[in-house]
Amino acid sequence: xxxxKSFTVATNVQVYFCDPQSPWQRGxxxxxNGLLRQYFPKRTDxxxxxxxxLDKVALRLNQRRERLWALRLxxxxxxxxxxxxxxxxxxxxxxxxxxxxx
Numbered sequence: 001x002x003x004x005k006s007f008t009v010a011t012n013v014q015v016y017f018c019d020p021q022s023p024w025q026r027g028x029x030x031x032x033n034g035l036l037r038q039y040f041p042k043r044t045d046x047x048x049x050x051x052x053x054l055d056k057v058a059l060r061l062n063q064r065r066e067r068l069w070a071l072r073l074x075x076x077x078x079x080x081x082x083x084x085x086x087x088x089x090x091x092x093x094x095x096x097x098x099x100x101x102x
Contacts, residue, residue, distance in 0.1 A: 035061055
């Protein structure tokens with residue numbers, strides 16, 4: 001956005017950009033924009049909405065993220081998995097080596 005400074009001054013709305021060398025932020029922004037489009041289709045005039053209306057949408061989106069995070073945590077199996085017995089190690093100088101490495 002070429003005129004982001006004048007936009008910020010005129011509207012008192014902060015403009016944020018993705019950090020350089022951080023491509024994951026762009027995807028997060030696009031995903032959030034898509035979620036907002038469920039409530040506000042393109043070309044929607046936001047002046048018809050009160051701050052309370054906008055806060056409700058923000059709350060719903062944040063609660064959605066929290067529910068999804070909780071579901072993911074419940075799906076994770078926290079049991080430790082041991083694929084093979086641990087090999088005993090012995091010290092050789094300052095380096096720990098397995099018995100086979102000697």
